[in-house]
Amino acid sequence: TQLLKQSPQFLSIQEGENLTVYCNSSSVFSSLQWYRQEPGEGPVLLVTVVTGGEVKKLKRLTFQFGDARKDSSLHITAAQPGDTGLYLCAGARFTAGNKLTFGGGTRVLVKP
Amino acid sequence: SQTIHQWPATLVQPVGSPLSLECTVEGTSNPNLYWYRQAAGRGLQLLFYSVGIGQISSEVPQNLSASRPQDRQFILSSKKLLLSDSGFYLCAWDPSGLDNSPLHFGNGTRLTVT
Numbered sequence: 193t194q195l196l197k198q199s200p201q202f203l204s205i206q207e208g209e210n211l212t213v214y215c216n217s218s219s220v221f222s223s224l225q226w227y228r229q230e231p232g233e234g235p236v237l238l239v240t241v242v243t244g245g246e247v248k249k250l251k252r253l254t255f256q257f258g259d260a261r262k263d264s265s266l267h268i269t270a271a272q273p274g275d276t277g278l279y280l281c282a283g284a285r286f287t288a289g290n291k292l293t294f295g296g297g298t299r300v301l302v303k304p
Numbered sequence: 305s306q307t308i309h310q311w312p313a314t315l316v317q318p319v320g321s322p323l324s325l326e327c328t329v330e331g332t333s334n335p336n337l338y339w340y341r342q343a344a345g346r347g348l349q350l351l352f353y354s355v356g357i358g359q360i361s362s363e364v365p366q367n368l369s370a371s372r373p374q375d376r377q378f379i380l381s382s383k384k385l386l387l388s389d390s391g392f393y394l395c396a397w398d399p400s401g402l403d404n405s406p407l408h409f410g411n412g413t414r415l416t417v418t
Binding site for chain 2: 196198222223225227232233234235236237240242278280282284291292293294295296297299
């Protein structure tokens with residue numbers, strides 16, 4: 193079973209539309225990170241959220257950490273083709289020596 | 305600035321052949337080092353991590369092994385590859401002793417076992 197579940201697995205939208213990716217777990221995380229990965233490359237960090245209820249904005253991307261630190265969401269406003277990629281959430285748990293556990297990823301395709 | 309190098313970028317190997325993937329980090333000392341495997345378009349599975357020279361922890365039982373002969377060198381090996389070893393292998397590092405630090409990934413090696 194996957195500790196961190198991402199939904200949806202795949203999302204195809206038109207340029208200008210909004211989208212939300214969810215990352216859910218029954219476990220509590222000390223922090224949660226979001227990465228974006230392009231084909232043939234390694235993931236690159238977008239943001240780290242640490243405090244329950246925290247909201248961080250990165251241009252058109254809004255990240256939220258749940259109050260109980262068990263879930264997170266990524267919202268993209270007015271998506272552009274450059275937002276296309278694989279989005280990965282990764283959580284760190286105190287009980288796991290803060291090693292990251294990754295979700296299964298959400299593949300986002302933004303069509304022009 | 306820190307950089308991470310991973311090679312080769314792609315590799316096609318027959319079943320039963322040995323494997324050696326190398327990863328080196330520059331610009332930092334005593335990093336934590338990681339090997340991940342990624343199925344096509346999916347999440348990352350942690351295979352090994354190392355907090356220092358000669359210190360290797362394995363997360364899942366498998367046909368692979370890892371070694372850290374130098375502070376900034378991490379090697380993934382196999383004596384005999386299986387078809388199921390095919391995948392995208394990613395090396396990563398983060399600074400030791402810092403909470404919530406992000407992972408810095410190499411560009412990966414795509415391994416196809418035929």
